[in-house]
Amino acid sequence: xxxxxxxxxxxxxxxxxxxxxxxxxxxxxxxxxxxxxxxxxxxxxxxxxxxxxxxxxxxxxxxxxxxxxxxxxxxxxxxxxxxxxxxxxxxxxxxxxxxxxxxxxxxxxxxxxxxxxxxxxxxxxxxxxxxxxxxxxxxxxxxxxxxxxxxxxxxxxxxxxxxxxxxxxxxxxxxxxxxxxxxxxxxxxxxxxxxxxxxxxxxxxxxxxxxxxxxxxxxxxxxxxxxxxxxxxxxxxxxxxxxxxxxxxxxxxxxxxxxxxxxxxxxxxxxxxxxxxxxxxxxxxxxxxxxxxxxxxxxxxxxxxxxxxxxxxxxxxxxxxxxxxxxxxxxxxxxxxxxxxxxxxxxxxxxxxxxxxxxxxxxxxxxxxxxxxxxxxxxx
Amino acid sequence: xxxxxxxxxxxxxxxxxxxxxxxxxxxxxxxxxxxxxxxxxxxxxxxxxxxxxxxxxxxxxxxxxxxxxxxxxxxxxxxxxxxxxxxxxxxxxxxxxxxxxxxxxxxxxxxxxxxxxxxxxxxxxxxxxxxxxxxxxxxxxxxxxxxxxxxxxxxxxxxxxxxxxxxxxxxxxxxxxxxxxxxxxxxxxxxxxxxxxxxxxxxxxxxxxxxxxxxxxxxxxxxxxxxxxxxxxxxxxxxxxxxxxxxxxxxxxxxxxxxxxxxxxxxxxxxxxxxxxxxxxxxxxxxxxxxxxxxxxxxxxxxxxxxxxxxxxxxxxxxxxxxxxxxxxxxxxxxxxxxxxxxxxxxxxxxxxxxxxxxxxxxxxxxxxxxxxxxxxxxx
Numbered sequence: 001x002x003x004x005x006x007x008x009x010x011x012x013x014x015x016x017x018x019x020x021x022x023x024x025x026x027x028x029x030x031x032x033x034x035x036x037x038x039x040x041x042x043x044x045x046x047x048x049x050x051x052x053x054x055x056x057x058x059x060x061x062x063x064x065x066x067x068x069x070x071x072x073x074x075x076x077x078x079x080x081x082x083x084x085x086x087x088x089x090x091x092x093x094x095x096x097x098x099x100x101x102x103x104x105x106x107x108x109x110x111x112x113x114x115x116x117x118x119x120x121x122x123x124x125x126x127x128x129x130x131x132x133x134x135x136x137x138x139x140x141x142x143x144x145x146x147x148x149x150x151x152x153x154x155x156x157x158x159x160x161x162x163x164x165x166x167x168x169x170x171x172x173x174x175x176x177x178x179x180x181x182x183x184x185x186x187x188x189x190x191x192x193x194x195x196x197x198x199x200x201x202x203x204x205x206x207x208x209x210x211x212x213x214x215x216x217x218x219x220x221x222x223x224x225x226x227x228x229x230x231x232x233x234x235x236x237x238x239x240x241x242x243x244x245x246x247x248x249x250x251x252x253x254x255x256x257x258x259x260x261x262x263x264x265x266x267x268x269x270x271x272x273x274x275x276x277x278x279x280x281x282x283x284x285x286x287x288x289x290x291x292x293x294x295x296x297x298x299x300x301x302x303x304x305x306x307x308x309x310x311x312x313x314x315x316x317x318x319x320x321x322x323x324x325x326x327x328x329x330x331x332x333x334x335x336x337x338x339x340x341x342x343x344x345x346x347x348x349x350x351x352x353x354x355x356x357x358x359x360x361x362x363x364x365x366x367x368x369x370x371x372x373x374x375x376x377x378x379x380x
Numbered sequence: 381x382x383x384x385x386x387x388x389x390x391x392x393x394x395x396x397x398x399x400x401x402x403x404x405x406x407x408x409x410x411x412x413x414x415x416x417x418x419x420x421x422x423x424x425x426x427x428x429x430x431x432x433x434x435x436x437x438x439x440x441x442x443x444x445x446x447x448x449x450x451x452x453x454x455x456x457x458x459x460x461x462x463x464x465x466x467x468x469x470x471x472x473x474x475x476x477x478x479x480x481x482x483x484x485x486x487x488x489x490x491x492x493x494x495x496x497x498x499x500x501x502x503x504x505x506x507x508x509x510x511x512x513x514x515x516x517x518x519x520x521x522x523x524x525x526x527x528x529x530x531x532x533x534x535x536x537x538x539x540x541x542x543x544x545x546x547x548x549x550x551x552x553x554x555x556x557x558x559x560x561x562x563x564x565x566x567x568x569x570x571x572x573x574x575x576x577x578x579x580x581x582x583x584x585x586x587x588x589x590x591x592x593x594x595x596x597x598x599x600x601x602x603x604x605x606x607x608x609x610x611x612x613x614x615x616x617x618x619x620x621x622x623x624x625x626x627x628x629x630x631x632x633x634x635x636x637x638x639x640x641x642x643x644x645x646x647x648x649x650x651x652x653x654x655x656x657x658x659x660x661x662x663x664x665x666x667x668x669x670x671x672x673x674x675x676x677x678x679x680x681x682x683x684x685x686x687x688x689x690x691x692x693x694x695x696x697x698x699x700x701x702x703x704x705x706x707x708x709x710x711x712x713x714x715x716x717x718x719x720x721x722x723x724x725x726x727x728x729x730x731x732x733x734x735x736x737x738x739x740x741x742x743x744x745x746x747x748x749x750x751x752x753x754x755x756x757x758x759x760x
Contacts, residue, residue: 002478048614053437057460058743061614061750070750071632073612075466076458080437086455090470096477098382232453234428234441252451363438370441370450 003096006217006224007378008210009038010335015205015323016174023055023110023206027063030206030328031106040210040220042069046100049075051087051107052327060106073099078327081274082362083107084207085232085330085374091211092230101216107331108206135199135277139191142279146193148294151282153193155297157184159278160197160320162306167317169347174203174323184278198278203323207332225341227334228261229377234370249373250287250361257357257375258289265289268311268377269353270340272333274361275318284359285313288375312350315340326362333358334376341380354380383476386597386604387758388590389418390715395585395703396554403435403490406586407443410708411486414588420600422449425590426480429455431467431487432707440486453479461654462742463487464587464710465612465754471591472610481596487711488586514656515579519571522659526573528674531662533573535677537564539658540577540700542686547697549727554583554703564658578658583703587712605721607714608641609757614750629753630667630741637737637755638669645669648691648757649733650720652713654741655698664739665693668755692730695720706742713738714756721760734760 011033013026027050035042048069050060060074073094079086084107091103145151161181167173179187179197187195210220217224233256235249258264265288273288275281282296290311291299299305305313316322316336319329337356339345356378364371391413393406407430415422428449430440440454453474459466464487471483525531541561547553559567559577567575590600597604613636615629638644645668653668655661662676670691671679679685685693696702696716699709717736719725736758744751 057433057458058751061459061743061752064614065750070614070616072614073469074459074614074750074752075470075612078437078456078458079441079454089453090455090473093470093473093477093479097473098476099473232455234444234450234452234454236450363441370445370454371438372441372454 008221010338012207014172015203017112024063026206027108030208034208044102048104049087049090051083079372080362082372083327085360107328109325109327135191138277151297156278158300163318163320167321173317200319200324205325229257231257253375261377270350330360388601390718392587394552395583404443407488410586410588424482428484429467429470431463459752460742462752463707465740487708489705489707515571518657531677536658538680543698543700547701553697580699580704585705609637611637633755641757650730710740
């Protein structure tokens, strides 16, 4: 039985293009928001972990130094899009190991740059260099899901419609404009059947949470939120062939997290999900057990993942509308759950939310590569 | 009282320029060496952590996938030159947190590239861009030590002479040629008073260790080596001004490690030290308490840090002669101590070694930046 750990504070910047703000400043804003909103003394922080993918050597040290946070162990972690979630688990482990009573998990990414441009593609990545970049890989997954289960482009578009609608209520979102199913289908094609509105935007942003041991949580916070499960694993998104429509890493991580937390998918009230493309959200409904394989198209169609439905999926707007600054995403998901489970999510509050699940995936999209999947379950 | 953890296996590549070998292959060789020398089943590995600075996204997943190691949590950590030592601590915490019984700490770096070239300098690093690169920073520290304590260029050169001599006995070393004090002084000047032979070379390499809980260690290894202290902190190398001749981070980390392990500097038989420049080793004699401030020049002169002296410092050859593939260094230091404390260090064995200390520093050399320092104490 692992020692209990709790989230006691959260802060985040808005996500979106911020060409004049550097990564250190984004991190500063998120950390200060967490500290100021909770009133917790920065001197309480006994370990810090910074999740990021492209911010350079000793990013955490440099960013935190600028707000006077130095001296404690600082670890920079990278797991592609799951870097932030990995930072959360690294802090959880440090607290459970007795290294500190209170730890800071920071996630930040500055992706936009003058003149724009793509994410760097790793030089030795044969598949990407031949065109199998992320949208192409997810388009193949979408094609397979359509063929196998009769999932329709309209159902996939429904994910964008829902997450854009949720985003209208969350001032931290990158894309705050509603779209209709027709607009999603008519948008410029990126990788058939995925159009521009089926893909997450390129965003900057940062998020920070404070995690505490049970004793420190009781002392520092009137309504701490327990991290009932923190699971990280590695593997492939698509283990059974060139493409597949289920994600072995996500299924395995979710099952272990449910077991650790003593809950099942039917107990989850709110889920912040890894939805870089519309099809990803549908596949992950099935991976996380929210519906049976092949049922995801109908689940979105019937509104069962709306706020007020069976399980509210990405009420924050998700990666598709809130944005996806890689390292920030996993920490921001936990911050969103912290607010939801404390009833502090304002206009996009999920009524009566008691159990939240954050699901993050990084890397591992090609057949040759292994990536990371993290599932955290939080309980009020 | 933290749960006890032990090193149960170690493996490493030779260090040196290996232009035809990529980082994944270096990692593979080190991990396989650790597994093969110990006979431990790879299926025992419940968590893996890869320390590196420049190997790109999800390096650990990609490298380990190529030898079939996937499924377990894999965390990539970065702390500049202390990335490997940070990987060790991350695995220690995961085991103490109960996440796994056995973990793999991997460190790897491929630094040489076709055509050579420098390490990338971070674009927003004002001091480096104006010439305050590593050799310049350490030259200023050397000047201050000379001025304050009368340390001589001959004494500094003595560090290179010792470490090059040790390296002659270690087949894994990059530089296997003895140098005399005169040769060090007469070598091309890099940053006065540091000549080419006062600086570590640019090397490729990898190292891996397996860390286990007490129960697993007893089951898997006939002579496990305890990690009696694992300390990581952040801060500045030079906190008191533009330069200073002692390192606040190292002093603080060492003091905490001695306290955790219940030993003092006088108990250390063998030390693998962070010696990227000759002056660094002298400064760290003082930081780690091997001699009083100002006494380091005399300590090297009197041979007290030779194999067979008061404390054998860097019998492996150290960064100066063995080489310094950034992420690999911290893990390789612990591997060296594992071999020393088991009496397996061959030609460079420190007779009767019972207590070993590994000291690694990363970043934090300028006034504006915070870095990392790790001190591990191992006991037979």
